[in-house]
Amino acid sequence: MRYFVVFLFVLVCSSTFAQNDTIAKTLKGTVIQNDTRLPMGGVHVINATKVTGTITTPSGLFEIVAQVNDTLLFSFLGFETIKVKVTNDWVKENPTKIYLSEKSYVLDEVTVYKYNLTGFIQVDTKLIPVASDSYRYNITGLQAGYEVGDKSPGAVSKVLGSIFNPADFLYNVFGKRPKEMKKLKEMKKDDTVRNLLSTKFDRETLATLLEISKDDIPLILENCNYSEYFIKTANDLQIMDAINACYEEYKVLKKR
Known part of the structure; x- marks a missing residue:
């Protein structure tokens, strides 16, 4: 009987933990620029699983509803977009910090073509291919x-x-x-x-x-x-x- 009670207790606890994983919670965090270590405002934070989003405050803070295994996107113009999977640790140790790095651009070779423009719009629009x-x-x-x-x-x-x-x-x-x-x-x-x-x-x-x-x-x-x-x-x-x-x-x- 004692072993049955212990088994039942373990089963109930496991079921409770499993249910907690499926409950959506409000996650909090701060987005920080990787190089300067300064907070970033205006960053788009999107829950790609639930298709909802928010934007960080000028202090880099954000709050978004999510649950374990949801995918969050962090996007800002000129910076690498990163995908983060929501884990149990994040849910339990709320809030967290997210670091964004600037994009590195490699410019392709550009060929500049010369047009003999006249200065008259009616003529030049016919010379330039559209x-x-x-x-x-x-x-x-x-x-x-x-x-x-x-x-x-x-x-x-x-x-x-x-x-x-x-x-x-x-x-x-x-x-x-x-x-x-x-x-x-x-x-x-x-x-x-x-x-x-x-x-x-x-x-x-x-x-x-x-x-x-x-x-x-x-x-x-x-x-x-x-x-x-x-x-x-x-x-x-x-x-x-x-x-x-x-x-x-x-x-x-x-x-x-």
Whole structure:
């Protein structure tokens, strides 16, 4: 009987500890610049698991709701974005310190082309090459259009072929990622997340939030018929909105 009581006590304690791990708590901490050891204000702190975020105070302090195994992103312009996994130690020894380091940039060789400009806008705009336009085709019943590279009949056929090919467009792009795509709605709700994505062009933060590979993002957009120019130049917020618009159209077509 005594051994049974001890076993029951251990079982109850283990269950209690396991439940504590799944309870979300408010974590506190300070973000510090690695070189100067000074606190950093205005740093974006994003819970990538729950898609919520906050910004550090001028004293570098932050508070964010998280639980064990959540992934937190710390991002500031000109500094390396770091990912931190929430551990039991952090939850128990709250608060903690996070150190950010400045990015090191390696500049590629740049070729400067000479243009014989005249000083007249009407003339000079014809001399300087301009990137080709992209066009979008709207289809009745869908919420947005499809962007393609030109006006040729082949471009329109490509759009229609993608939309009405369930194997290539519907299933492969979104059907295999139901969990990740559901997070798009949460990402649209949090202004801190949206403001951070509007400053990003590297796709790393967006990929982490969607729990997909960074290399998957251009593939998704290509299947949604977005132009190469848009894929390369849009910021992460625009990319997120593009994926979301395409996903909403997928759901419309799926219902039909």
